[in-house]
Amino acid sequence: MSDVERRHKRVQRVVAVIYLGIPSVLLAVVAWISSTGPAAAWIGCVVPAAMLVVGWVLRRRHRYQPRWWTGVGGLFGGIAGLVITLFPLATGVWWPAILALPGLIAGVIAGLALARYADRVLLVPVVPELAETPYELVFRLRGMPLAAVLVGADSVTIQSHPMPRSAEQFRTYPLTEVTGTFEFSLSGSERLKFPIAVNAAVATAGSAVILQASGDDWVLPTNQSDTLIDVLTRRKPD
Structure with a gap:
């Protein structure tokens, strides 16, 4: 079994x-609490x-899309922490309610930690062989904390926010429209311009990828430039 196959199995267990x-x-806990109270509980x-x-x-839709795992993990964990501390009120037990806020926070942190672990298992280290998997691969952009490049099975997306709220915050191209990818080195003094709205961009020295698609030229600062180029090349249809 290859390293990528082992990663896939571990990741899918965590996603499950x-x-x-x-x-x-949560269902088991609520059922147990309900068994100690009135039928209405x-x-x-x-x-x-x-x-x-x-x-x-959602698991069927998101199992290969790491960008969704964090949101679902935080949401489900937060709901679980809140329900576990508040639901005993239905059986006449009030004291756990004082732990509602800590329970909410602990649940969110636990859910986020699980999602972060799954993401780390899949992507650390990023290897070109991941291009042969169905996963949407995320490459962070240096100097732009929220920006990323998402390489899907048949498209590439550059976005300035993890959850874009407007068309100005992301741009998606079919891989068939990618006409060139070149590794480049930045000195850190360049003034980078993007076809999308990017906030808090800081120029940094290091490797970058020049991505040409549909007549647009992107300069994408990333420490994983060679891997990004390799993944794009492998996934681009012949």
């Missing part, structure tokens, strides 16, 4: 924990059951 494990554990199982259904559907 995020999307299905958290709701399943069983209604509380609706929330984790709904999360489990949503997690099942």
